[in-house]
Amino acid sequence: MERVFIYDTTLRDGTQGEGISLSVEDKVKIAVRLDQLGVAYIEGGWPASNPKDMDFFLRAKEMKWQKAKISAFGSTCRPGTVASEDSNLQGLVQSGAPVATIFGKTWDYHVTAALRTTLEENLRIIYDSVHFLKEQGLEVVFDAEHFFDGYKANPNYAKEAVLKAEQAGADWIVLCDTNGGTLPQEILSITQEMGFILRAPLGIHAHNDSDLAVANSIISVLGGARQVQGTINGYGERSGNANLCSIIPNLQVKMNLECLPADNLKQLTESAHYVAEIANVSLRNDMPFVGHSAFAHKGGMHVSALLKDPSTYEHMQPEVIGNQRRVLVSELSGASNLIYKAKELGLDINKQNKETKEIIDSLKKLEHQGYQFEGAEASFELLLRRAFGEEKIPFVLDSIRLIIEKRSDGDFTSEAMIKVRVDDQVIHTAAEGNGPVNAVDNALRKALGSHYGFLQDCHLSDYKVRVLDEKDATAAKVRVLIETRDSQDAWSTVGVSTNIIEASWQALIDSFRYGLLKQEKAKEILKVAESREESSQKA
Incomplete structure (x- = not known):
């Protein structure tokens, strides 16, 4: 199986996405997970740009990586400077990373308008920067910034720029659709032509401004590219980068090209959710391949x-x-x-x-x-079991009373008094909380704690209220969705009523009952496992 090298830039380009900020510890955790997944390259950041990124590289240098090479990112040296004296390039060397990825200008308009130098000087700094890094013993990836726009504007200059990088010893030439506006047929034809011109292997770095980053990455591989750059979940500036969680299965499963070790492909969904959790960004349910609703x-x-x-x-x-x-x-x-x-x-x-x-x-x-069970599968399972006479009723509510008081100091307090029946025992207790729902939750846990101690390990992780009949204003019917988590799992329940407390109570009761059902299932599984082990020992 022919290989395509996956180059992950979540820790650098991904963090340029709005609302994403990663600490050094976050970066280390994600890098370890990416290495376990089996990507070929992990771009850790720009060491010369900020101390946090340099701290990451210092940490990374002390770690053992199973599959991935760590790459440090930077730019060519500044116009008018000597490459060996450029602080940006020196930072790449000092990072200790075995791979240096530098971007250089290949669009003549950018050279004169943004870099404010001559076309000849730009060619000089590309050659000198790559050559300097190769002299330091590094693997060098040259990111040809704005290559496709540059090629369409002035193909001869764009070609000359990447040829300079190749002549200086670049190990990879990566063609970048930096503005994300190039169409797939253009990507294909240009990548194919560059494959005829260059001896160095080609890569692709696509942005998603036209919603084509995944398609452009795949078609570039069809055109001869053998390195694909992107980010987990497509994180990145503006509309994001090419989503590796879509690229990898398309290439490996459908095109028979090796991106990850075969046994690691099944880690993809978990890895996508792990990175989303660390980045504190909710993963879209409808995300292709790895989303909760993808299948x-x-x-x-x-x-x-x-x-x-x-x-x-x-x-x-x-x-x-x-x-x-x-x-x-x-x-x-x-x-x-x-x-x-x-x-x-x-x-x-x-x-x-x-x-x-x-x-x-x-x-x-x-x-x-107003009930909606597709987002509350725990409530649905209880409903099914109830219909088939298989529901166990672990507790029964006798009564509940709520007191909401505004005190002289201006604070609101909520107290719930609850009477529940467990087997033949009646438990009457009370608890305060940060609002009426929290008070009910606390009182119920307090009442059931002595009988079902594991409930103390469960907690409400999400609480959503949806008004169903807006025209009825404060008398409207509402739907409450509650997500509960324990140390291993999460489950969702639903309640509907014109009384928000009653709707919350319905969802809360289902949440507790499902948690108890989970506990019973776990006990049964353990009992079966112990029985099998005992039988095997006797045999």
Whole structure:
């Protein structure tokens, strides 16, 4: 299998995206994950531009990397200076990185308008900068900035600029669509022509301003490029960089080109979510390949076909990249959706079951009332189990009372008094909280803590309220979605009412009940594992 070298620039170009800022520790964590994933190059930053990036390289120099080469980024030396005396180039050498990536001007307009120098001087600084870095024993990647725009404006000069980098010993010539405005057919023809002219291997660095960065990267590979630069989840300035999470599976799964070690491809989805978590940016559910909804199916006809053969409505097996198939349940669902979900839960169900039609009718009524189960699968599982008589009721609410008080110091306080029944025991307790929902949550945990201690490890990680009937103003019906997490997992539940406290209570109760159900499942799995181990020891 022919190889395409993946060059990740999340830690440098990715951080230029609006709202993204990474600490040194964040960068180290992401770099380690990228190395485990198996990318060929990790660009750590620009060591001469800020102390934080230099700190990263000092950390990286002391670490052992499994697959990746660490690259330091910079520019050619300044016009009128000697390369060996340029502080920017010296920073690349001092970083300790084995690879130096420098960008240089290849668009004549940029040379005169932005760099404010002559075309001849620009050629000189390209040659001298690459030559100096090669003399220091570094692998050199030359990023030909604005190459495609430069080629279209003055092809002879653009060619001359990259030939200077090659003559100086550049190991890679990377053609950059810096403004992100080049079309795929232009990328293909220009990349192919440069392949005939240059002996050095080619790379592609695409930006997504025209929503074509992934397509341009792939077609550049068809044109002969063998290094692809991009970022995890497409992070980057303006509209972002080429998204490696889409490029890698397209190249490796569909074009049979090796980007990652074969066994590592299934880490892709987890890696995308890991980087999003570190960057504190919510990963879009509809992100191709790695998004939570990338392989989610809702239409009843689609799911019916999917049960016969997944390839009817999926372009690839989601497990290959570590994602999973999901079937959503809503008013658009048919019996096939319900059967699929029931099988996931180990429930015996078919289209002829009386309960199947009743559940579908019930779902349609509930969704008409405002419930939405595709974003609250824990509530849906409880609903299914209830319909088939498999729901265990771990506790029952006898009563709840809320007191909201505004004190003389101006603060609002909320107190919840709750009476619940666990088996034959009645528990009556109270708790304060930062608002009424938090007070109810605290009181319920306090009441159930002695019976279900593991609930103390669960916490609400998200709370959303959606007004369903805006015209009714403060009397409108609302939908509350709650996400709860423990140390291993997360689950979502839903409640609907014209009373926001009641809607919150419904979602909260489902959250606790599902957490207890998870605990029971875990115990059963452990019991089966212990039984198998005991049987194997006897054998």
